[in-house]
Amino acid sequence: MIELLQYPFVVRALVMVLLLSVVAGFVGTCIVIRRQVFVAGGITHAAFGGIGIAYFLGVSVTAGAMLFASLTALAIDILSRRKSLRTDSAVAIFWSLGMAVGIIFMFLTPGYTPNLMGFMFGDLLTVTRSDLYIISIIAAVAVIAAIIFYRPIMYTAFAPDFAKLSGWPVAFISSAIAVVSALAIVVAIKAVGIILVLSIFTIPPTIAGMFAAKLKRMFILSTIIAVVGSLAGFVVSFAYNLPSGAMITVALVAMFLIMKVFKYISIRQKRNV
Template sequence: MIEALEYGFFRNAILGSLLTAIVCGLLGSYVVARRMVFVSGGITHASFGGIGMGLYLGINPLLSAAGFAVLSALGVQGAARTGLLREDSAIAAFWSLGMALGTLFVALTPGYSTGLSAFLFGNILLVSHTDLFLLSGMALLTIAAFIFGFRTILYTAFDPDFARTRGVRVQLVEMLMSVAIALGIVLSIRLVGIMLLMSLLTLPQSIMNLFTSRFSAILVGSVVLAAVAALIGLWGSYTLGIPSGAFIILVLVCLFLLAKTIKHFVHAQS
């Protein structure tokens, strides 16, 4: 792996994976605490419609995917809040619509979309300087939001009713967090792809939650675990010639099983 550092694309991959770990680690903690796992899954898959549109129109697929993801996040939230649809029905509707539109646009795109598999399954080695710039901005904004708005996010995630009594504008916070999650999802697609991204938003947090219920500890631990898994995934991708995204998720699954075993053993001993 030391030899690989001589290549610029591999250095970009390492930096991109660390930035993605920060974004997914922090936003994923809110997702798990707020029980929005399937909402995030719906947003992730709905963004495929934007990717297909981008490929069809010849524009940056991540830009159009961001538009689809944000509209889907706000659409699910709005439909559930107004009673137009139950939340699970709204998720299913946007999930299916995004995948259907993405498939349609891909089928209409002339020629073979060579970059499609990278969006579906991830290819961190294709990360560009633009991707790094956008990820850096997203990471800084996410860190700032969780530092300066920690209590607001904490109250909103665990007890919205209590948050309202403290003067928190819960609806606005939920909307802003939904937009942040949508953008974080789109910018993280390069690492593990649409098909596996939901695991990166939930597994590190689930592992940390086995050992602590402190939200601050879960935030920091999730970032560290995601970063470790990403670096091991890159190493596996380089040495074994396998997709980095799939290897990253396998590492996280193994860490979860190990953590579960340790937790069970400690509990049995006590």
């Protein structure tokens, strides 16, 4: 197994898994505590619209997806904050619109048969050097912002109305988190695919939330869980030549089930003492 590290694409995949875990741990925790898992799902699928348009125009797919996903994230954020539209309805509209736009533009692109499976399920072995630069920047921004703005992130997620009365820029923080989430999601699509992005952003924080009483611990614990789960999934997928994104999802869900049982047993034992 170790000798595989002489292949650059394997090393790039591993670095991607580690950095993606950091992003998932920090950004994913924000998504989960703000109860925006479904919003993240909408942004993920809306990104596909950007991918389709970028292919049609012949420009950078990552840039197209990032722009489209960020605008969608902002639109959902603003619409749901104004309460002019129910959040889940707004999400559903952008979710399906993104998929529709994406597929239409892909069909319009002359002479190109896009690898749809690649977008849907991702492939860690196709990660490029520039993907790694992008995810490094996002990981750094996420971690530094989480340290500096730890308190406003916590307060505005827990009690937005009270935070607003206390003079915190609730709308700005909400939009900023939405845009960073959108950028993180686009990078994750490359690795684990549109269908499976949600698993890496939501399962580790959900497991961490079962054990962490403090937001700090939830950030760190979900990063560790994401590292363990995605490394395990990646190694198994490589060994048995299975799709990496799907294997990572299965590994994370397996961790979730094990931890749930562990928690259940430990609570029962405490009661019996």
